[in-house]
Amino acid sequence: MxxxxxxxxxxxxxxxxxxxxxxxxxxxxxxxxxxxxxxxxxxxxxxxxxxxxxxxxxxxxxxxxxxxxxxxxxxxxxxxxxxxxxxxxxxxxxxxxxxxxxxxxxxxxxxxxxxxxxxxxxxxxxxxxxxxxxxxxxxxxxxxxxxxxxxxxxxxxxxxxxxxxxxxxxxxxPTVREEDGLAKSSRNVYLSEKERQEAPALYRALKKGRSAVENGERDVSRVYQLIEEELVQTCGEIDYIEIYSYPELEPLQQLAGQVIMAVAVKFSRARLIDNVIFHVPESGEKHV
Amino acid sequence: MxxxxxxxxxxxxxxxxxxxxxxxxxxxxxxxxxxxxxxxxxxxxxxxxxxxxxxxxxxxxxxxxxxxxxxxxxxxxxxxxxxxxxxxxxxxxxxxxxxxxxxxxxxxxxxxxxxxxxxxxxxxxxxxxxxxxxxxxxxxxxxxxxxxxxxxxxxxxxxxxxxxxxxxxxxxxPTVREEDGLAKSSRNVYLSEKERQEAPALYRALKKGRSAVENGERDVSRVYQLIEEELVQTCGEIDYIEIYSYPELEPLQQLAGQVIMAVAVKFSRARLIDNVIFHVPESGEKHV
Missing domain, CATH: 3.40.50.620 (HUPs)
Known part of the structure; x- marks a missing residue:
């Protein structure tokens, strides 16, 4: 090299x-x-x-x-x-x-x-x-x-x-993750032991949101709520929970097309981020 | 092609x-x-x-x-x-x-x-x-x-x-010129016959300024004046006469180093520009 x-x-x-x-x-x-x-x-x-x-x-x-x-x-x-x-x-x-x-x-x-x-x-x-x-x-x-x-x-x-x-x-x-789902990041070294244990909640929350949509949920506020319910169980402070079109990152009129769900949580010395990107069929698209 | x-x-x-x-x-x-x-x-x-x-x-x-x-x-x-x-x-x-x-x-x-x-x-x-x-x-x-x-x-x-x-x-x-010194430009077609006759004044003015410096003139205001004297003989309106370092295009504390003298003159339907770039020896440089 x-x-x-x-x-x-x-x-x-x-x-x-x-x-x-x-x-x-x-x-x-x-x-x-x-x-x-x-x-x-x-x-x-x-x-x-x-x-x-x-x-x-x-x-x-x-x-x-x-x-x-x-x-x-x-x-x-x-x-x-x-x-x-x-x-x-x-x-x-x-x-x-x-x-x-x-x-x-x-x-x-x-x-x-x-x-x-x-x-x-x-x-x-x-x-x-x-x-x-x-x-x-x-x-x-x-x-x-x-x-x-x-x-x-x-x-x-x-x-x-x-x-x-x-x-x-x-x-x-695609994001590389620890076995427990935490996304790898240079900043993970700043987490306390307790925070490290709680940090996988970010990915858990995103998976919960994605599952709901995959199972037919189209109410964005309900999806936010599901993600939030998971994140509030950590000692971290929720910085954002956001859902947009991807890669345009524009607000969605309806849950359809390529979508990103992303979260950020502030722990004492590190702010962690994570996201999932997936395709939501347009209404009717599933019949094709 | x-x-x-x-x-x-x-x-x-x-x-x-x-x-x-x-x-x-x-x-x-x-x-x-x-x-x-x-x-x-x-x-x-x-x-x-x-x-x-x-x-x-x-x-x-x-x-x-x-x-x-x-x-x-x-x-x-x-x-x-x-x-x-x-x-x-x-x-x-x-x-x-x-x-x-x-x-x-x-x-x-x-x-x-x-x-x-x-x-x-x-x-x-x-x-x-x-x-x-x-x-x-x-x-x-x-x-x-x-x-x-x-x-x-x-x-x-x-x-x-x-x-x-x-x-x-x-x-x-380097700028390509007509035989009478006028810099070639797509916008020259907009000149009236009289303006076309007067337009070589831009280059004449610049050459006059450059000659003065080459002959030892170091007073910037005097050089401006020489250029202006030539340009006012046209019916065009002087847009600017400027002297800077080149390529930095910064005001000169003294006339030295790579220098640009540039002029712009507005005629009725065309604004013409021209410039000369040349090296002015630093004081002492000539002795090297």
Missing amino acids: NVVTHIHELKELIKQHQEKQHSIGFVPTMGFLHEGHLTLAKEARSQNDIVVMSIFVNPLQFGPNEDFESYPRDMERDQRLAEAAGVDILFTPDVKEMYQNEPSITMTVQKRTDVLCGKKRPGHFDGVVTVLTKLFHLVSPTNVYFGLKDAQQVAVIDAMIKDFFFDLHLVSV | NVVTHIHELKELIKQHQEKQHSIGFVPTMGFLHEGHLTLAKEARSQNDIVVMSIFVNPLQFGPNEDFESYPRDMERDQRLAEAAGVDILFTPDVKEMYQNEPSITMTVQKRTDVLCGKKRPGHFDGVVTVLTKLFHLVSPTNVYFGLKDAQQVAVIDAMIKDFFFDLHLVSV
């Missing part, structure tokens, strides 16, 4: 692979790798000639009161895990390398942001699309891999690729 | 050339080609395996009171000229093809815009960088060609390429 910190080194390696017409799978991360990331890397490994992973804690996507400084980092362990997952090139630039000058041009996400986590993180997705535009240009990936745990991020990246005609394929990979 | 109007056709052709590892020279235009454009195409022809030209009058870079609707168009003539200049692929999409959905993400140019023409065309360069981002992703050029007549545009594109690590080389080509 090549570990490179400088853009010119990365570009040199990418150029060599492009000359060989290699397909390039790209997994952008903020590091502190867990099984979720490694699943992305393995998926990339199985679908491309080479796999590039980036580890870059992007300051532009953190708000002033967010955890940029304290975001967990462990580069030595990450390198070991990335190599074991089949990564060929690990790109680990510092902030100065990625933001060489004060930016002349800013990107602003106008849609799909004022819901879910985006609502409380103004500017977050602007930072995400800015750094991804840079990384996509540096890596020239054939396929890019993102986990559906951050379903809103996937929706925004989907819009970005379509808006700007990025010549790459977005592969969205 | 292949003339394509659809993105999927363009991408198919580009892919074929990429597989052959061809270098791609790209000349984005708004059509109504004149010798300036053709010089860019010929430059591209001499430096690349294939030449792609786009003709797209981009609505996003026109203000509400600007001449989008009346911007001159002559596709038949343009095709003939492009082919003669050695263009291999002419991409002529319509607006619906380039802006398929209402945009989810906007780009805003924060620097190099509040001077020269940008000052009076709010949002103009936002439209330029948006359409170029799309076009660059579609064409995957090795080299892109722009004329220095629109020096501010070149400066903004330079910033865009650096900010977002676009993997391409910007080639800025």
